[in-house]
Amino acid sequence: MIVIVAGVSGTGKSTVGERVAHALALPFYDADDFHPQCNVDKMRGGTPLTDDDRWPWLDRLATLLAECETTGGAVLACSALKEKYRQRLMSECSDNIQWITLNGDYDLLKQRMSERQDHFFDGTLLQSQLATLELPDYGHIIDVSPRLDEVVSHTLKQLP
Template structure:
């Protein structure tokens, strides 16, 4: 989890490969209306995110029943994370990818194939409620994605790091 530009997809794909689990990107589950709104430079509201989060929560239950998965999702607010956790209290391990404003902005400015633009970073950072649980990874310019994944794997609970 983390704001746009934190590397959720890149790190998530590598982590899923390392763990032998499928990878899913939460962005793929946004409605066309949400994507259009963000592409136009407008932040999503809680109401905009409601159905998206409910869909992801349902899938998380299915993926857990099938042996687990890695999901890249912003999950910016605690209420969003609680929705994703679901009433079943799924055994999720949260990994928060955090970075400086400058690092995140530079990454977003380098992306040209994504609807999320650098101009929306401030709104995401304003919405972000940093979790006080799970794995917190402070991003730097000097680490490769593989090094970040190695740090995550080293901190995963035994159950989460078991490959299938």
């Protein structure tokens, strides 16, 4: 099974994804770890990525997901903000991907981001991500305002 935990920065994609992967005994991958340094530098500097910046990164992730599909699955934390990005991520997989989109309001996400340490994403880009976000009409949209253990439990209940 391939599970993608998506959403804007600050929703807890990595934390929720890691816990879901552990519960399902699947490997966990954070899409941020696959960005080329030039993308990291742009985001750290407060510059939003363009589609041209994202395509090679999304292609690497699509290949990774296809490889994981042949070895039993994985959980990937990835922003996947637009439908065309989600389509690219799914492009090399033959099975259905389980989509979990974490969602929360601006104030909560801004607070969470201000508490982060050692993350390259400049918090000023949150508004840009929220403006770019196209919520999918498939998968499961999970509210991130409850406690983390509740979000993880609710997420796991949505998976087959």
